[in-house]
Amino acid sequence: MxxxxxxxxxxxxxxxxxxxxxxxxxxxxxxxxxxxxxxxxxxxxxxxxxxxxxxxxxxxxxxxxxxxxxxxxxxxxxxxxxxxxxxxxxxxxxxxxxxxxxxxxxxxxxxxxxxxxxxxxxxxxxxPVERLRRITADWWAHRARQSLRHAMALLCLGESDEAVDWTRAGLVQTVKSWAAGRGETYLEPKWLSLQLDRAGRPDVRDRYWELEAAAPASGNADADAARDHLTACLAFTAELGLTGVPWRPERLTVEGVAGVTTWQTGERVHVVRARRELFALGDHAGAVWRSLVLRRPLLRVLDAAADTGVADPGPLLAVFLRYGLIRLAWKGGGTVTPALPLAAPPGPVTPPPSAAQPLLSVRGAAVTGPRAVDLMPLPADRFAAAAMDLVWSNVVVENAVEDLTGALRRGQWRVAELTARRAVHAALRGLLSAHGVHPLPADSDLVRRLDLLPSGTRPIAAHAGELLRRTADPENGAALLAGVRGFIAQVRGAVGARAFPLSFDSAETWRATLQLGYDWLRLGAHLDAQLPIEEARDLLAGHGTQPHPAR
Missing domain, CATH: 3.30.460.10 (Beta Polymerase, domain 2)
Incomplete structure (x- = not known):
């Protein structure tokens, strides 16, 4: 000492x-x-x-x-x-x-x-100390297997830099396991050099340091060099007695994760993790996700992902793995769970929330790019509730415009004024919902609460205030209708709802509206989110059809 x-x-x-x-x-x-x-x-x-x-x-x-x-x-x-x-x-x-x-x-x-x-x-x-040696050696050996299997998977996915880092981790863990069996049970790796000096095997010590020095430089590791290094490390770890890690990437399989579910709205794929967090996938990420067939070997999953036409799908699968949306298993060896000593505990990564604005449209969440796997910045149930409110607000808009048109034709000027305000308020509810605001403010407070939204929505707030002050009479009735229609187009353009069906125009557009609402209702019901209206339960029970179909 x-x-x-x-x-x-x-x-x-x-x-x-x-x-x-x-x-x-x-x-x-x-x-x-x-x-x-x-x-x-x-x-x-x-x-x-x-x-x-x-x-x-x-x-x-x-x-x-x-x-x-x-x-x-x-x-x-x-x-x-x-x-x-x-x-x-x-x-x-x-x-x-x-x-x-x-x-x-x-x-x-x-x-x-x-x-x-x-x-x-x-x-x-x-x-007894002898028993501690065996326990510690087994503990390190288990971690070494996980790290080296994970490195093998990362090489298959094209993540060479990360594979090199996990190879080095597996090498350290194997040597620590070997040293623990010889009495060097101290866990902290920082004293490894002194432990190897005391272990009495200069050949093992020198080979370890050779392999450590031979690791490809991090930052832009060549795939072939990363594989050669992993292969050399696997041979050395086998010499030290580590079992269960042959170079057999076909033994890696892709498995599902409890609590992860998939929900598609239009072309947008949404993935819910643990019933709390919702990820929105860009077009390329969504295509790779839809190609997944669970319980298949990783190499076959990669081939299927490549068949989608998405370039370089491996890193996208690595993101799914990193975020805990899928998991890897080793045939006969359970889930691959790599971990580093004296570091953050293993588990799925949670990325920073998406900064896309507005947050969602009637066709799905907004994403930052085709390869995006974006975490929505609000809980999954609130996201689903806001999406249902967005769809329902657009249905109310369509109904209000229809009522406004009829009132103006009959000269029902006060009815027209109130209906125009209803249309404006419904559109504003949609705008706030698209930005993830839920629960919504009262209608009387909607215009003032637009200050919650990005500055780009200020012209919409000004336009809404002007429309809400208008009156209806024979001289300006047509202008009021045109103003309301223009305002609705302005809001829908801002929230990606230009293609919203003209719900009450025909049986076909009503069916399209029901199907759109049903897509979001399924997700909302799964998450026990607040439904926008009680009738939504009937739409859910009818699987997207109205309750009294024509015979």
Whole structure:
């Protein structure tokens, strides 16, 4: 150790003087210094063990003594017993064994007793060091398999840079597994060089560093070079005893993910993740998504994606994988779940929300490009509710224009005024819905609440205010109708609804309206979103048809 026993006891005395009196502690030094590593900047890690019945705090206390940072953790015998038993019980499923738990127990079992040696020995005896070696070696081996399988998949998908990084991760994890079997169980990889020096196998150490140095440069890795490096690493890891990772990419399969569902509206493909988040796919991304057949080998899935005519579909599949919309499995080996030590836990990535505006149209969400896999910036149920409100507002617009036309023909001027306002308000509800506003403001507040929207909608607000102040009489009735129609065209142009069916023009346009509404209602009902009107339930029950079909 870099500190003498006398120096450690002196630091311990000064540390205990900073703590409340009245507790008798057994004390052990853990961490890098206890392992024989460390340097002048390494902190001093004291673990204080007591027989208290209550749980002691997990968070350490930090002291600054004699130019060093001292970290003091406290644990009861009962807490330590529970941790050591949990590691033993979790050994059968290394993929689920907590890194933090294993790390805590490893540090204890390799610690250096300073006070209360008998109690420290009593606790350590609960999990023999030899057993810890096997558990730690298996834990690292499991992670190495996942990383190397993931690297293999990324190579198939054309993601060479990422494949190189995961190959390096798998190489480190394999060597850590091998070293753990020889007693070097300390988890942090930063001391790997010293661990390999102590392991007594210069050939393994030197080959590891050769392979590490041979990794293609990150940033623009050549696919062939990335594959050659992975192949060399797989050969070396097999020599070290790692099993389950032959170069067999055909063993990788594409699988579904629980809670991921697909909803198409017009040509737009929407994918809901975990019933909370909604992704909108651009035309190319949507074509690749529609080509997916689950439970097939990754290589066959890639071939099918290429048949769509989309150039370079592999990176799109990698995005689906990264976002947790699909998963990979290894035949006979379960889901591929790569993870790095002392890093963020594995799991799907959530990208920044899409900045597309307006957010949606009657035909689907707006996207930022043909290869986009855009996360909508509001929860999936609110998105679906806003989309249903958008469709329904356009139906109300069509009905209001029809009523306005009839009222003007009959000279019903006050009816015409109220109907024109209804048309304007319905169009504004559609505009706000297209930008994801839900619930909507009251009609009387709609114009003022347009200040929630981008500045490009200011002319619409001005136009709406002018129309809402108009009156209807024989002299300006035609101008009022023209103004309302122009306003509706202006709003629909802004929200991508120019092609909205003339709902009440014919049986054909009414069927088109029902089908459009049904597409969104299916998604809304799946997410338990608020329906715009109660009659929508009947449309849903009738699978997009009206309840009383002609015989």
């Amino acid at each position: 870099i500190l003498t026993e006398e120096q450690l006891q002196d630091l311990l005395d000064k540390s205990l003087a900073e703590l409340p009196n009245g507790t008798e502690w057994a004390v052990t030094l853990e961490g890098s210094i206890a392992e024989g590593f460390g340097n002048p900047s390494s902190d001093i890690d004291f673990l204080l063990i007591g027989r208290a019945e209550d749980d002691l705090p997990t968070m350490p206390s930090l002291l600054f003594l004699d130019g060093r940072r001292v970290e003091i953790r406290t644990r009861s015998v009962r807490q330590l017993t529970g941790q050591l038993r949990a590691v033993e019980e979790g050994a059968e499923r290394p993929g689920r064994l907590s890194e933090d738990l294993l790390n805590r127990c490893q540090r204890l079992l390799h610690s250096h007793p300073l006070r209360g040696h008998t109690l420290v020995a009593e606790v350590k005896a609960l999990l």
